[in-house]
Amino acid sequence: MSDRVTERYAGELPMAEADDAADRVADDAVVLVSGFGSVGYPKALPLALADSGRDLELTVVSGGSVGEEIDTALVEADAIARRYPYQSTPEAREKVNNNEIAFSDRNVSSLGDEVQYGGLVDPDVAIVEAVAVGEDWLIPSTSIGQTPAFVDAAEKLIVEVNHNQPLELQAVHDVYRPDAPPNREPIPLSEPDGRIGDAKVRFDPEKLLAVVETDRPDSTYTFRDPTDDDRAIARNFGSFLAEEMERTPVFEEELYLQFGVGSLGNALMGELIDLDFAGRDVVYFGEVIQDGLLDMLDAGRLECASATTLALTEEGQQRLFEDVEGYAEDIVLRPTDVSNDARLINQFGVVGVNSAIEVDIYGHANSTHVRGSKAINGVGGSGDFNRNSLVSVCALPSTLKGGEISRIVPMSFHVDHTEHDLDVIVTEQGVADLRGTSPVERAEEIIENCAHPSFKPALWEYFEAAKEQGGHIPHDLKRAVEWPN
């Protein structure tokens, strides 16, 4: 890289203490923060705001999930009045469910446009973690998320330079922000590891309010070890994939995969290491790079990986940090509006694998709200991939709480992914291929192949009773409500 940045600071910068910078954020500011996959988010500023003792009513908009300095500390300080588009801490979730934080849950791909052009908010200040900064540019750290759009959209900018994040991270970034509609051009990406930008996010130098220093590490992920169910799901998915590879010329030479964030996604990525891809190049085109993908890369089983964040465990992060430039040959981080772009997912013919809280017998998936009401985290990017993948797979264990509750239910009372979007359901029990099926056929496939044996009788009973009511998607609503999910 000829234009490689070797120093963390360039030019005349308005260096400040976090407390002083925090004073410049209004009590009711609309704050756009970097961060996705709980990494790459600002830490010192949010803590300074949380500790300020001020009566804050902030609107906090992130790209995706952020760490405890925001969604725990600021929440506990009662500083967040509004929060978009995702949250993932117990503290934020509680206030969201008590309607003490007004939370709007959005598809992450379009959030940059919604903020900048769509009227979602009127942004005051962007607070962005960086590994380096100049007078009119910054280099993101462990995630890109919606940082380019946020920096463009906000009136002012505060940059946090994190000395704990290696400067070498610049090697993995490919920053490209599409132009404003209606004269936006197609995103010119033809190869998953292609580069259409560089490492720098540019900004109007007049915006730069302060540069703050920190050395706090990311709130990295902790994944559980793969369970027997995870492994059975991975095996079932592997069998399905083996058949798919034979089915269409699209998968003849290359196979593009995406896995959602989380322990199951991580386990699936890890288990794929044993799958026979019969000489095909396997490419990850998704949103998060998790430890399982590093394993695949280290084992030479993965051609390359494109995502918007390095959502690794602490150990995974250390592994990456020790050889960022080596990994950068095969890893590219992009803004979320590129990593999750509908057309790119379509262009590459991605097989998308995402999980859900529950799936109903007609193939509607709920990934955000228990019994239609209680928010968990948010839809994140799962809708982007479920809608636009060539084959969209919903992978989940058939039960939860030690088998007490079925994740296959008569009716999803919250639908994040409609019957028009999902192609295949995989549980540890088996695979339901829903392509070309009517709802009644879908129910038969899903109950027979995916439900846990201990819930099959009750599901069949519901289905038979529902069919008595008639209709294309037979339901007995009163009975559906009585289902103990």
Add this chain to the structure above:
Amino acid sequence: MSDRVTERYAGELPMAEADDAADRVADDAVVLVSGFGSVGYPKALPLALADSGRDLELTVVSGGSVGEEIDTALVEADAIARRYPYQSTPEAREKVNNNEIAFSDRNVSSLGDEVQYGGLVDPDVAIVEAVAVGEDWLIPSTSIGQTPAFVDAAEKLIVEVNHNQPLELQAVHDVYRPDAPPNREPIPLSEPDGRIGDAKVRFDPEKLLAVVETDRPDSTYTFRDPTDDDRAIARNFGSFLAEEMERTPVFEEELYLQFGVGSLGNALMGELIDLDFAGRDVVYFGEVIQDGLLDMLDAGRLECASATTLALTEEGQQRLFEDVEGYAEDIVLRPTDVSNDARLINQFGVVGVNSAIEVDIYGHANSTHVRGSKAINGVGGSGDFNRNSLVSVCALPSTLKGGEISRIVPMSFHVDHTEHDLDVIVTEQGVADLRGTSPVERAEEIIENCAHPSFKPALWEYFEAAKEQGGHIPHDLKRAVEWPN
């Protein structure tokens, strides 16, 4: 046009009677038919199949809605076993709801890929209406729909040349089928009226089984005259649009609009003629060209229109046919995978306006199934535009059946458009702007601004009772089921 086609037939063609061609379609064939917006579909072949007296179990896949020769005659002959992705006749609907036809309802944008690469079906024969045909090309008639993908995907091809459709229709066509994934390139369309292909759909000459002649007209649309409610919805939408035009630079010089098919969509297009666009170029980037758009064009209020079908009334069709080449300066028809492409909708910053059967107080819309069960038509392209528009508007009257039933309901029991997709609800009562609102705030907006006064008390009562149950999206499921929708 230098390569303009002046004769309906070119080269050595396997001309056949419809009966003879129908004999070459297997009893259980997977048949891909042209047609979208109930125009441009084959007529003689389906009638010959319906009259054959054979015991047929066809799978019929269209781009969108087709006319009575398919969805009435073939249905009444019990010839259709499976039907994708849309149907819109009373006869088809009845069999779909009795599960005598296995119907799978899909987003129309991705149907071409699902057929050709996604494993939805294993296609045998494409039957395509054309205005002209050669040994390895055809020119579509009044719609393009998914014809290019269908012709590529099917083993065999039967072309119906319709002498009732003017040869001049070639002037409006821009046929571009994206390459196969994963080496698909971005769709190179930068202007809504740009041309990236030509009028011809190419095919492998070995596929051509027969060329049949017909002169049956399309089953054109009949729209009701705009009602007072339609006009009030149009006025409310107009007020909203006037504010939006001031809000963002995206709408400063050009405004891209899309309206869904149907009487309300047609009425909205027609009523916009009176709106003050303050010198902006107004562009239609959508799926259907209806009579209202011709009015806008004739009045010089519309810059241009891009769609996949001319879904006009008989009178509108005559108006167009009398001056196809004149209209072709401002009208382009594209394959549905281009007209409804996610990235193009995004590129142009479209304001999408689609209707629904009902919307719940938290902003989930149902456009396909009454009480979660009874199919009406299908999701069509509404999901494509609701998901990808910069601002997505759901426009509907607040009641149906003369005010007896509220279209604003406590809970949608079928969700086609999730809370993550819709931005604004418009009824004849007013406008609910949902952007940046939490579900509880949404309920307040929707009940207050959009519900009919006669249902407001019951909706407020539901909402208050639901809030007692707590949660981010408060629901009282038992009560929701008792709501008389």
